[in-house]
Amino acid sequence: MTRMQTEIAIIGGGVIGLTTALRLRAEGREVIVIEPNDPGSGASYGNAGTIADYAIIPVGTPAVLKNIVSLLFNADSPLAIRKAAMPAMFPWLMRFTYEAMPHRYRDNARKIAALLSDAATEWVDLAAEIGASDLLSAKGCLYLYQTPKAFKAAAADVELRRHYGIAQQLLSPDEVASLEPRLPPVEGGGLFFPNAINFTDPGEVMQILAASAKKAGVIFIKAMATGVAREGDGVRISAPPHIIAAKTAVVAAGAHSGKFAAEIGDPVRLDTERGYHLEFDMSDLPIERPVCPTNHGFYFCPMKGRLRIAGTVELGGLTAPVNPRRLEVLLANARRIFPDLGAPSRTWLGLRPSMPDSVPVIRPSKAGKSIVYAFGHGHIGLTLAPRTARMVSAILAA
Numbered sequence: 001m002t003r004m005q006t007e008i009a010i011i012g013g014g015v016i017g018l019t020t021a022l023r024l025r026a027e028g029r030e031v032i033v034i035e036p037n038d039p040g041s042g043a044s045y046g047n048a049g050t051i052a053d054y055a056i057i058p059v060g061t062p063a064v065l066k067n068i069v070s071l072l073f074n075a076d077s078p079l080a081i082r083k084a085a086m087p088a089m090f091p092w093l094m095r096f097t098y099e100a101m102p103h104r105y106r107d108n109a110r111k112i113a114a115l116l117s118d119a120a121t122e123w124v125d126l127a128a129e130i131g132a133s134d135l136l137s138a139k140g141c142l143y144l145y146q147t148p149k150a151f152k153a154a155a156a157d158v159e160l161r162r163h164y165g166i167a168q169q170l171l172s173p174d175e176v177a178s179l180e181p182r183l184p185p186v187e188g189g190g191l192f193f194p195n196a197i198n199f200t201d202p203g204e205v206m207q208i209l210a211a212s213a214k215k216a217g218v219i220f221i222k223a224m225a226t227g228v229a230r231e232g233d234g235v236r237i238s239a240p241p242h243i244i245a246a247k248t249a250v251v252a253a254g255a256h257s258g259k260f261a262a263e264i265g266d267p268v269r270l271d272t273e274r275g276y277h278l279e280f281d282m283s284d285l286p287i288e289r290p291v292c293p294t295n296h297g298f299y300f301c302p303m304k305g306r307l308r309i310a311g312t313v314e315l316g317g318l319t320a321p322v323n324p325r326r327l328e329v330l331l332a333n334a335r336r337i338f339p340d341l342g343a344p345s346r347t348w349l350g351l352r353p354s355m356p357d358s359v360p361v362i363r364p365s366k367a368g369k370s371i372v373y374a375f376g377h378g379h380i381g382l383t384l385a386p387r388t389a390r391m392v393s394a395i396l397a398a
């Protein structure tokens with residue numbers, strides 16, 4: 001075992017760990033990131049790339065609650081559960097259904113809206129700082145509603161977003177067609193978020209973030225953290241073959257963060273909403289901006305040299321293998337819209353770190369700020385990374 005010493009040790013080098021490392025280092029702190037894989041190669045690599053500052057609606061809503069049984073037990077639905085995962089996920093699901101009740105969902109939306117308020121500006125600034133501005137696109141984002149009934153059913157969410165001042169425009173089927181002419185006609189309509197921005201290659205952004213952090217002096221340790229314990233005024237992290245003594249540990253291990261919080265004495269109901277992507281290499285992309293057919297729960301994402309189809313939720317735990325059926329359904333539903341899609345060039349499974357209320361955990365441990373939590377960002381972790389880094393910095397400065 002080698003013993004190392006640092007001011008701040010960050011467990012996990014996903015987008016949350018990387019942005020936090022960069023920020024704390026820029027403030028003059030000594031930072032180590034502990035990461036067993038290539039930095040940014042977890043959920044942060046394969047997402048839809050949207051800086052979704054409009055996404056204030058939690059996953060659990062009264063509408064989801066109304067259909068929860070048919071959703072969960074239809075293996076092909078956009079929000080399905082693997083049978084084998086049911087016993088282990090039961091406590092999370094119970095909490096999820098509670099959080100989907102009208103009073104809870106409104107409160108959760110309020111908390112999420114507060115976090116999201118400056119997300120786009122913060123990313124524009126950070127992208128400029130690290131030299132990733134050319135990977136940002138600013139053409140808005142489009143939700144599609146296939147039927148008038150679905151369009152009408154979106155009214156409650158539209159109203160809630162209006163309440164929080166989110167820029168959104170309801171579009172007729174003709175207006176959808178003029179915005180994205182290569183989409184097949186929709187009967188319901190669209191919802192356009194004109195100010196939304198997106199990355200055209202989240203994986204490349206992660207590489208740039210990691211390189212910027214290294215250049216700034218952040219030390220990366222390629223190891224798996226296996227335990228965290230308080231030691232004197234600080235903490236001791238086991239990450240074989242290293243033991244790292246730090247003044248502060250930041251737990252940013254994405255969907256794997258729960259065991260550290262439990263070990264420290266702050267049990268949390270963190271689990272994972274597994275999401276998939278398919279990619280099709282192509283130079284002539286059929287869409288200009290991220291487009292979400294809301295009934296299928298995924299985005300068509302215009303990426304550099306390829307179309308990515310990313311999304312859906314599978315409740316299935318951290319260790320189950322890829323479920324080929326989920327990829328087949330994703331492909332079949334994508335082909336309903338673009339029938340000419342051939343075989344995917346590549347496929348991917350990612351683990352969203354998800355709390356039942358869709359509100360991330362960004363706070364010091366109950367026993368003090370020698371341990372700070374920064375995980376549970378669910379569907380909006382890419383969006384919230386710079387904001388999270390700012391919050392962690394404020395916690396440490398307080």
Ligand SMILES: Cc1cc2nc3c(=O)[nH]c(=O)nc-3n(C[C@H](O)[C@H](O)[C@H](O)COP(=O)(O)OP(=O)(O)OC[C@H]3O[C@@H](n4cnc5c(N)ncnc54)[C@H](O)[C@@H]3O)c2cc1C
Binds near residue numbers: 036042043044223
């Ligand atoms: C299909 C899909 C689409 C999405 N689309 C969007 C989107 O459009 N916009 C958006 O904002 N968000 C989106 N998300 C969510 C977003 O990707 C995640 O919220 C975000 O990447 C979480 O970042 P993270 O750093 O917490 O986790 P991760 O990126 O998973 O990073 C956690 C890191 O911790 C490391 N780690 C784990 N255990 C240990 C350990 N014991 N010791 C050390 N390190 C450890 C892992 O190796 C990993 O690199 C999407 C997610 C999915 C799956």
